[in-house]
Amino acid sequence: MSEIILHHVPGSRSQRVLWLLHELELDFDVRVWPFDKTLRSAEFLALNPAGRVPALELDGRSIWETGALIEILCERTGRLGRPPGDAExxxxxxxxxxxxxxxxxxxxxxxxxxxxxxxxxxxxxxxxxxxxxxxxxxxxxxxxxxxxxxxxxxxxxxxxxxxxxxxxxxxxxxxxxxxxxxxxxxxxxxxxxxxxxxxxxxxxxxxxxxxxx
Missing domain, CATH: 1.20.1050.10 (Glutathione S-transferase Yfyf (Class Pi); Chain A, domain 2)
Known part of the structure; x- marks a missing residue:
């Protein structure tokens, strides 16, 4: 898997993705952002146009929305998910x-x-x-x-x-x-x-x- 960078605000929903990355035992970096107007900066809006965390840099692009991130990471690793056709x-x-x-x-x-x-x-x-x-x-x-x-x-x-x-x-x-x-x-x-x-x-x-x- 390519380089992974998680953009994270402590105490926020992005902790969900941080936890999953640890459970999947992936190599990744974390960039911590303050919970303030910095999330409305052009730099961050290029990562998540809604100005919210998380944003995850993967495969040379930024992806966002925790549910989508969870599905993508589980599909990519084949772990902690339930694939199509599974009873669960x-x-x-x-x-x-x-x-x-x-x-x-x-x-x-x-x-x-x-x-x-x-x-x-x-x-x-x-x-x-x-x-x-x-x-x-x-x-x-x-x-x-x-x-x-x-x-x-x-x-x-x-x-x-x-x-x-x-x-x-x-x-x-x-x-x-x-x-x-x-x-x-x-x-x-x-x-x-x-x-x-x-x-x-x-x-x-x-x-x-x-x-x-």
Whole structure:
């Protein structure tokens, strides 16, 4: 495989791809970007025209969108995916892309709690609604888990959903979901996760309470 460069913001969705690269044991470089207007610079927009991470330089071009990156890397390596025709292919695709549903709710909470600096700009109602929606996503994970992983064995679906859940649990506790709690413990025990875990980035605490309305 050609030279790989991951463009990454600590604490963001790009950690999902960083973790997968470690799980796939690929050789790659990381360029860390600040979470600021630099992502709107001409230099970065040439890598991802949406001005977001991740962007991955591969085969002499830049590719982006975490779901696409996961599919491409798994297909290229033949690892941690489920190829067309596999009995688990449909479920693998569902869970890989379900990560974005979780991430969108977590992103809204992140905006409300961290990015809107003035209290008057924030909405406790939105915070409460989005936290509850994360809880519904956690319920779906809890209902899915019958064994150690989301599918019959560890896969990139666990990477995608796992990273999203790790981010989202800053806004909704895992609570009384024992299967999900055990799954997170197994994730945190993986060498790939440990190597990909980085600074909190723009998060300044482990959990954000919804303020009183």
């Amino acid at each position: 292919r449909v479920d693998w695709l569902i869970w890989v892309h379900f990560a974005e549903t979780i991430s969108q709710h977590a992103a809204t909470c992140t905006q409300q709690h961290l990015m809107l600096r003035e209290a008057s700009m924030r909405s406790p109602v939105v915070m409460k609604l989005e936290s509850a929606r994360i809880g519904k996503c956690f319920d779906a994970i809890e209902a899915r888990l019958a064994g150690d992983w989301l599918l019959s064995s560890f896969s990139a679906a666990d990477v995608a959903v796992g990273q999203a859940a790790m981010m989202a649990r800053r806004f909704h506790r895992v609570g009384d979901r024992p299967r999900m709690a055990g799954w997170i413990d197994r994730i945190e025990a993986r060498d790939g996760w440990r190597r990909a875990s980085d600074a909190k980035g723009f998060y300044d605490r482990d959990f954000y309470e919804v303020p009183d309305v």
